[in-house]
Amino acid sequence: MILLNSFNPQKPDIIENQPLSQYTTLGTGGTAEFFAQPQDISQLQALIVEAGNIPVYVIGGGSNIVIPDGEIRGLVISTRRMNSITWRNDLTAEIGGGYILSSLVNTLRGKNIGGLEFTAGIPGTIGGAISGNAGAGGHGVCEFVEGVRAVDGRGNMVEYVRGDFSYAYRECSLGGVIIASVLMTFTEGWKEDEYTVFVTRRRNQPLNFRSAGCTFKNPEGNSAGKLLDECGCKGLTVGGASVSEKHANFIINCGHATSSDVMGLADLCARRVYECTGITLEPEIHTLSPCFNVP
Ligand SMILES: Cc1cc2nc3c(=O)[nH]c(=O)nc-3n(C[C@H](O)[C@H](O)[C@H](O)COP(=O)(O)OP(=O)(O)OC[C@H]3O[C@@H](n4cnc5c(N)ncnc54)[C@H](O)[C@@H]3O)c2cc1C
Numbered sequence: 001m002i003l004l005n006s007f008n009p010q011k012p013d014i015i016e017n018q019p020l021s022q023y024t025t026l027g028t029g030g031t032a033e034f035f036a037q038p039q040d041i042s043q044l045q046a047l048i049v050e051a052g053n054i055p056v057y058v059i060g061g062g063s064n065i066v067i068p069d070g071e072i073r074g075l076v077i078s079t080r081r082m083n084s085i086t087w088r089n090d091l092t093a094e095i096g097g098g099y100i101l102s103s104l105v106n107t108l109r110g111k112n113i114g115g116l117e118f119t120a121g122i123p124g125t126i127g128g129a130i131s132g133n134a135g136a137g138g139h140g141v142c143e144f145v146e147g148v149r150a151v152d153g154r155g156n157m158v159e160y161v162r163g164d165f166s167y168a169y170r171e172c173s174l175g176g177v178i179i180a181s182v183l184m185t186f187t188e189g190w191k192e193d194e195y196t197v198f199v200t201r202r203r204n205q206p207l208n209f210r211s212a213g214c215t216f217k218n219p220e221g222n223s224a225g226k227l228l229d230e231c232g233c234k235g236l237t238v239g240g241a242s243v244s245e246k247h248a249n250f251i252i253n254c255g256h257a258t259s260s261d262v263m264g265l266a267d268l269c270a271r272r273v274y275e276c277t278g279i280t281l282e283p284e285i286h287t288l289s290p291c292f293n294v295p
Contacts, residue, residue, distance in 0.1 A: 029067025060128030097127030150177035153292030209252035
């Protein structure tokens with residue numbers, strides 16, 4: 001299948017050999033064979049139809065993802081331009097999958113609408129947040145989702161309502177589709193005190209370095225950061241990647257890391273925690289993998 005840039009108002013430009021590190025907060029990763037940034041659901045559908053049987057990948061804000069080094073064969077779609085928001089009533093909005101979560105939080109704060117205070121400081125897009133039920137303090141963004149409009153591997157639009165999908169800690173059952181927009185209902189009254197608590201917690205994180213957030217999920221009743229710290233992982237280094245001295249669950253890019261450095265270091269940490277405690281840590285960071293047409 002050859003992707004051609006013939007004029008089609010329904011289809012965004014397709015760029016060949018696009019370096020992807022700039023689309024991630026970690027700042028590592030290789031080059032996409034094909035790359036496109038649709039602006040709305042119809043452009044997304046047209047792209048997927050055009051892609052045919054080649055592997056298709058999706059990235060949002062790239063804040064929870066490690067993109068392998070080297071060439072990514074297939075089409076990588078960035079949702080960042082799918083960033084519309086339409087208010088349906090005072091508390092309900094339809095939000096594009098590429099809308100930046102922190103912009104939404106600022107809007108809610110300005111309008112005195114509550115609900116997402118716990119997401120203070122979480123980077124990335126709404127689509128990425130829903131796909132991994134991003135959150136903090138026992139809450140996740142999926143709690144506020146009324147409906148989801150997504151696109152499947154054939155370019156068909158699929159709609160879900162609350163109850164059609166399930167979610168848990170850093171998990172959502174909406175797999176094998178690209179989330180195009182989300183209908184969310186919030187609550188009355190922004191809680192500034194709650195927001196401040198979550199903003200303050202960010203001071204423990206190495207925000208002056210590039211990272212992809214927490215490397216591992218917290219095991220039930222335990223803290224991955226604490227386990228990693230107790231097992232002596234702080235400061236461990238592979239190539240240009242190090243375990244932060246500030247927060248052991250963050251792998252930071254010291255400036256010249258590759259994705260294989262990051263993944264090698266994550267493996268080393270998981271092995272060390274297992275040998276030390278018998279606990280298997282599960283990754284929270286995603287490795288870029290195809291939504292459709294797995295090679
Ligand atoms: C400094 C820092 C702090 C963080 N703190 C937190 C925190 O407190 N809590 C937390 O939960 N996370 C945290 N994260 C991780 C990350 O910000 C969240 O998981 C975020 O919601 C990921 O969104 P994204 O758009 O960047 O997704 P990406 O990183 O682009 O993608 C993540 C996954 O979602 C998939 N995906 C992305 N968009 C879509 C879509 N539209 N449809 C279907 N699948 C999609 C991707 O294929 C990938 O598998 C932090 C990250 C950083 C760098």
